[in-house]
Amino acid sequence: EVQLVESGGGLVQPGGSLRLSCVASGFTFSSYSMNWLRQAPGKALEWVSFITSSSSSIYYADSVKGRFTISRDNAKNSLYLQMNSLRDDDTAVYYCAKKGVVAAAGNYIDYWGQGTLVTVSS
């Protein structure tokens, strides 16, 4: 059974930093690209960042570029999101998510973690 378990969320002041972690199990983590997505309260889903299996390609949404850094440790089956210079509008539930297995279908998400809440507030 595929499991993605996020941790690291919490309350942080504007301008602060936070590091999210996601531990994966139930599949060969090193073979799959991964994503971080987020959802502000009552809002739509927003893709945040993507990393290929070998970390050779990385993409960011414009809203987080230059502030967030995605990384992974395949030996630890873990995905990370370092978030710096946090702003009020970064408040959201952050999801770790696995890219789907059908390569020809693009970057769709076949498994999601339960999410971790990040609240940016003074």
Place this chain on the structure above:
Amino acid sequence: ENVLTQSPGTLSLSPGQRATLSCRASQSVSSSYLAWYQQKPGQAPRLLIYAASSRATGIPDRFSGSGSGTDFTLTISRLEPEDFAVYFCQQCGSSPWTFGQGTKVEIK
């Protein structure tokens, strides 16, 4: 950025009725690169459809997807009580991968 617009915002229907949800893209999307998700309150989204019309593992056949170009549709043939939820479409083709704002299917 490819903006996805979903309609209607809310769909009020009764169990057993047919639901038709629309997703319109501002730029053409290859039909291989359109996905649909279901989300219930307090839960993570769940994949329903990928490549516009392929059902994900374990998804009942009352859910079907169709469309091409800029217009895509998710159809639920007969609503079951567990189908009342919010549905999102996503273009999966190129970064930034974007989502629609969602359609809420509520019990009438």
